[in-house]
Amino acid sequence: MALSFSAKLMRGVSRCAALVTPKTAPTSCRYFSSAENSRVLVNLNDKTGVATMQLNRPPVNSLNLEVLTDMTIALDKLQTEKDCRGMILTSSSPGIFCAGLDIMEMYNPQEDRLREFWRTLQELWKMMYGSRLATIAAINGHSPAGGCLLSLTCDYRIMAQGKFTIGLNETLLGIVAPFWFQDTMVNTVGHRETERALQLGLLYSGENALKVGLIDELVSPEKVMETAEGQMQMWLKIPDFARQLTKEQLRGPTVQKLAQHQEADIDHFVNFITKKAIQKSLEMYLNMLKQKKK
Ligand SMILES: CCCCC/C=C\C/C=C\CCC/C=C/C(=O)SCCNC(=O)CCNC(=O)[C@H](O)C(C)(C)COP(=O)(O)OP(=O)(O)OC[C@H]1O[C@@H](n2cnc3c(N)ncnc32)[C@H](O)[C@@H]1OP(=O)(O)O
Numbered sequence: 064m065a066l067s068f069s070a071k072l073m074r075g076v077s078r079c080a081a082l083v084t085p086k087t088a089p090t091s092c093r094y095f096s097s098a099e100n101s102r103v104l105v106n107l108n109d110k111t112g113v114a115t116m117q118l119n120r121p122p123v124n125s126l127n128l129e130v131l132t133d134m135t136i137a138l139d140k141l142q143t144e145k146d147c148r149g150m151i152l153t154s155s156s157p158g159i160f161c162a163g164l165d166i167m168e169m170y171n172p173q174e175d176r177l178r179e180f181w182r183t184l185q186e187l188w189k190m191m192y193g194s195r196l197a198t199i200a201a202i203n204g205h206s207p208a209g210g211c212l213l214s215l216t217c218d219y220r221i222m223a224q225g226k227f228t229i230g231l232n233e234t235l236l237g238i239v240a241p242f243w244f245q246d247t248m249v250n251t252v253g254h255r256e257t258e259r260a261l262q263l264g265l266l267y268s269g270e271n272a273l274k275v276g277l278i279d280e281l282v283s284p285e286k287v288m289e290t291a292e293g294q295m296q297m298w299l300k301i302p303d304f305a306r307q308l309t310k311e312q313l314r315g316p317t318v319q320k321l322a323q324h325q326e327a328d329i330d331h332f333v334n335f336i337t338k339k340a341i342q343k344s345l346e347m348y349l350n351m352l353k354q355k356k357k
Contacts, residue, residue: 235342
């Protein structure tokens, strides 16, 4: 019998919930670690109540079904830890925060896996956008499409200075950012900027992202984590219940909107992505990525 998403999640939690403290770890730091969730590295500092989640899928941290599942399981686990109050999301590969969704999940897909992939992304987005934790994205490199979306689900974004770019560039691949990607962008930068950014598939430099409010701070690469930790202290000075209820009032309706249309959104995605013309666009984009290297 097929397991529901939440049943799979619960099964996953019990499988990878072990907290392992390596010999080198500071005593206040617990590491959520197992072979199964090494695609995301998670630790929780018991003293500060702040967790760090690092995307760890070289070379570019593209989000396949397994990474999305591991992130969902790890976030669920952190949210059930009553002393965990905040989370910093970053990458273990400086230079690349996240290359977005793994295009190989959408190119020549098997329908069952494609559906599961999209449902898992929806679940992760709902959990992140509505998380009770204060969340900060430490964007230490490129952050296109799904990478930008992940950072937009956080409460605050700090990006590294340099040649890195961020944005919802789906139209450049010949695909369309779904309504909940758009909603997240509108809630951050406003309607007019979203119209421009999404139609043109804009990838912003750090400076331009700061100008339009897509990120909140732009700092040197070596200062990204330290700035995130400092900013987190400010967020954690606010009583949790007041901060959480305020977030719920502001973001709840957006999360509810997807929750109410989740099945239709999966059907829509599958119908769209499996169209011949869309598959052709993805193939051309993949070839372009490979050509770029030569
Ligand atoms: C009415 C209609 C409504 C329809 C709405 C319904 C449904 C909506 C439909 C679809 C929605 C889908 C939403 C999609 C979201 C996404 O996130 S799509 C992914 C977008 N990502 C990108 O465009 C980024 C592409 N990558 C890059 O630009 C660069 O790789 C980089 C991140 C800047 C890093 O550059 P560099 O360090 O130079 O690394 P390489 O380019 O050499 O890459 C290394 C290898 O990784 C492969 N790769 C890169 N990105 C991805 C990826 N996203 N997925 C899979 N693979 C990726 C790259 O090809 C290299 O592979 P090889 O080493 O050559 O094998």
